[in-house]
Amino acid sequence: MILFQHFLAVLIVVGFPIWDMLETRALKASTDPRRKIRTYQRILLVEWGVSLLAWVAFRSQLFFTWPGANHTVLQKVGLSFVVGLVSASVVVLLLQVFVTRLNQKLHKKVLAVFKRIAFILPLSREERAWFLLVSLTAGICEEILYRGYLIQYLAGAPMHNEIWIAIGISSLAFGLAHGYQGIGGIVGTGILGAVMAVIFVVTGSLWLPITLHAIIDLRILFLVRPGERFA
Numbered sequence: 001m002i003l004f005q006h007f008l009a010v011l012i013v014v015g016f017p018i019w020d021m022l023e024t025r026a027l028k029a030s031t032d033p034r035r036k037i038r039t040y041q042r043i044l045l046v047e048w049g050v051s052l053l054a055w056v057a058f059r060s061q062l063f064f065t066w067p068g069a070n071h072t073v074l075q076k077v078g079l080s081f082v083v084g085l086v087s088a089s090v091v092v093l094l095l096q097v098f099v100t101r102l103n104q105k106l107h108k109k110v111l112a113v114f115k116r117i118a119f120i121l122p123l124s125r126e127e128r129a130w131f132l133l134v135s136l137t138a139g140i141c142e143e144i145l146y147r148g149y150l151i152q153y154l155a156g157a158p159m160h161n162e163i164w165i166a167i168g169i170s171s172l173a174f175g176l177a178h179g180y181q182g183i184g185g186i187v188g189t190g191i192l193g194a195v196m197a198v199i200f201v202v203t204g205s206l207w208l209p210i211t212l213h214a215i216i217d218l219r220i221l222f223l224v225r226p227g228e229r230f231a
Contacts, residue, residue, distance in 0.1 A: 002158050005057050009153050011050065012145050013169070017176040019046070024180040028119050036120065040130040047141035054149040082202045086212050093215055097222045110223050115230040117181055125226055132221060139214025146174045146193060147200040147209055167197040192216075 027039050100107050114121060122131040150173065153159060154166035161169075175190025196209040 001057070005153055005158060008050070008053055008057055009150060012150055012177075013173040016173070017179055020177055020179050024120075036122070036127055037130050039120065040127070040134050043134050044137050047137050047145075051141040051144045054144055058149060058152060079203060082199050082208070086199060086208050089212060090215055093219055097219050100223055107223075111228065111230045114220075114224065117185070118230045120180060121220065121224060121230075123227055128221055128226060132218070135217035135221070136214055138217050139210050142174070142177075143196065143200075143206050143209045143213055146170050146177075147197055148206050151197055151200065163201065167194055167201070170197055 023039060023042065027035055032038075100110050122128040147170065150170040151163075151166045154161050154169055155163045159166075171190045171193035174193030175186040175188075178185055178189040181189065196213060199209050199212070200206055
């Protein structure tokens, strides 16, 4: 089982960024109008498949921190603070959607920001339906893999590293797996991954990171309207 855990960690840390690079290159080069949908379908298949492997490796422990977590410095931050932080983040995200849909000038600025990743964003209604599934899958599966599995693998058995090392490596891996967003996206996603990791370690559960992650991805469906073109 330990060899299997090592294999799975290498797959997440090394395999995902390579797959992201190859899939992004193929998607950008394709002229097939349904190629984007096939990319969405592959994301669903890969993330749920690897998450199932992670569940086999750690089973129910995926949703809880290791026993020693109660003695870490992060626990002293307090559950109430983290819950407040997540709640405030959700409110800000919802306000962003609300204000952007009312303010046309701000809406154009948002579209301009999204232009660099427009190749993977949904335009048609069918693409948006698949993207909805991708967003929910990312919220669930990526938290299971990068927080539930990878942090426990690095900080608990079998690696037994310091928690800060585990958070750093898992966050870096999370950022690299989003290479399609460019350097800025990798850095930003890595920082977001660190925030999710802190929430996971403090609360001892993946449910808050999953909820926040899914909302962050789902908001794109409200910021970008069906058939809309990017500036």
